[in-house]
Amino acid sequence: MARWEPGARERLVMAAVDLFTEQGYDATTVAQIAERAGVTKSTFFRHFPDKREVLVAGQETLSRLLVEGISGAPDDAGPLDAVAAGLERASSAMGPMNREIAPRLKAAVAASAELQARDALKTVSLAAAMADALVARGVPDATAAVASELASLAFKRGYAEWSDGNRAAEDELADYTLAALDELRAASASLS
Structure with a gap:
């Protein structure tokens, strides 16, 4: 995964919105969001404390x-x-x-x-x-x-x-x- 690729925050937001739309908020995990965005879970947590906060980025x-x-x-x-x-x-x-x-x-x-x-x-x-x-x-x-x-x-x-x-x-x-x-x-x- 390309942890240091620019635009990680924006990609995380887009990935989260897509996954929330496709499978629902409750069924979406941080790991899935990170994977879809092409980053690690630790990169996710550098940007957001939890998946709920992605939507108010x-x-x-x-x-x-x-x-x-x-x-x-x-x-x-x-x-x-x-x-x-x-x-x-x-x-x-x-x-x-x-x-x-x-x-x-x-x-x-x-x-x-x-x-x-x-x-x-x-x-x-x-x-x-x-x-x-x-x-x-x-x-x-x-x-x-x-x-x-x-x-x-x-x-x-x-x-x-x-x-x-x-x-x-x-x-x-x-x-x-x-x-x-x-x-x-x-x-x-x-x-x-």
């Missing part, structure tokens, strides 16, 4: 990019404009691999209660990171919480629409997440 990066975008928004940006900057920054990091595995990842999560729970924790964690970044900008806690939840929902909705197989290959995720945020902004305004 990019969470730390995504969280960091969202926070960077919010922190880098102009000083006069309101909370929703700041989270829009975060969505745009994070969306720019999503490429063809993310789009390719999205439907299989969605199916794997839908078929496993354990993965659904982990996916929910990921969503909560991303919203909390965005809320903290907004609070650091001086946004009141309650406002930061609402803005970060809207941004989290916008990311989820935009990602689902972007990864739909009927979209043009050159479409950018940012266009979908920002459109979803605008739609949610309008919907929340109508709640009064």
Whole structure:
């Protein structure tokens, strides 16, 4: 096995998603994932603590990019404009691999209660990171919480629409997440 071949992390993610889709999460072992990716089990464990964490491999990066975008928004940006900057920054990091595995990842999560729970924790964690970044900008806690939840929902909705197989290959995720945020902004305004 080619332990030191570049791209091991990405290959592990692809192998796991494929195996989870083919045979189910519970029936898939770490050894099978490593074998499919062409690496050793120890290489798997250098990248992930367990098989569940493979599906949230990019969470730390995504969280960091969202926070960077919010922190880098102009000083006069309101909370929703700041989270829009975060969505745009994070969306720019999503490429063809993310789009390719999205439907299989969605199916794997839908078929496993354990993965659904982990996916929910990921969503909560991303919203909390965005809320903290907004609070650091001086946004009141309650406002930061609402803005970060809207941004989290916008990311989820935009990602689902972007990864739909009927979209043009050159479409950018940012266009979908920002459109979803605008739609949610309008919907929340109508709640009064």
